[in-house]
Amino acid sequence: MDTSIALHLAGILTSLTVFFLVLKNASGNVLASPAFERVCSGSNTGPALLVISQDRGCQERMKNLAEFYGWDLLLCPTCKSAAALPESASIPIVVCDTDRLDMNWRDAFQLFLNADRSRCVVLCTQSDDNRLWQEVIRFGGYDLIRKPIHEEQIVRTIQFAWAFWKTVHVRFRGGAA
Numbered sequence: 037m038d039t040s041i042a043l044h045l046a047g048i049l050t051s052l053t054v055f056f057l058v059l060k061n062a063s064g065n066v067l068a069s070p071a072f073e074r075v076c077s078g079s080n081t082g083p084a085l086l087v088i089s090q091d092r093g094c095q096e097r098m099k100n101l102a103e104f105y106g107w108d109l110l111l112c113p114t115c116k117s118a119a120a121l122p123e124s125a126s127i128p129i130v131v132c133d134t135d136r137l138d139m140n141w142r143d144a145f146q147l148f149l150n151a152d153r154s155r156c157v158v159l160c161t162q163s164d165d166n167r168l169w170q171e172v173i174r175f176g177g178y179d180l181i182r183k184p185i186h187e188e189q190i191v192r193t194i195q196f197a198w199a200f201w202k203t204v205h206v207r208f209r210g211g212a213a
Contacts, residue, residue, distance in 0.1 A: 089133035
């Protein structure tokens with residue numbers, strides 16, 4: 037079963053599902069939490085997104101947009117935790133926030149693009165270096181979004197990335213969009 041369909045089916049059961057991986061030591065102290073959070077829209081028309089960010093403001097903004105626009109969203113604080121989740125392997129759009137990323141953006145792109153070259157990987161950064169966008173594209177990324185992120189900018193980027201990904205899968209892979 038296609039992961040996006042599975043995510044949509046899960047969304048029918050509940051509009052918001054949150055998963056936590058809580059590690060405790062022998063005395064019961066929490067060592068790590070949360071590992072990831074999932075927002076299921078219940079819609080069968082929107083894209084599935086993987087957002088890697090430790091910025092609470094970015095996470096909240098993405099959750100609000102996902103709920104409003106009908107996106108299925110998987111939030112992870114690190115690239116390594118995201119790559120370890122089996123369901124992340126088939127998510128078509130990945131958004132990496134460069135603030136406190138657990139690896140440099142090139143390694144993050146390589147990690148996600150090696151799994152699926154048709155993935156649309158978007159970099160969010162505070163850098164105003166115009167050459168960075170060119171480097172992101174040359175490295176196989178889909179786009180670069182400059183911070184502070186404006187709602188219309190992220191929505192437009194996600195919608196275009198979703199349309200692009202569906203076109204690539206229908207035309208070149210014979211998949212259903």
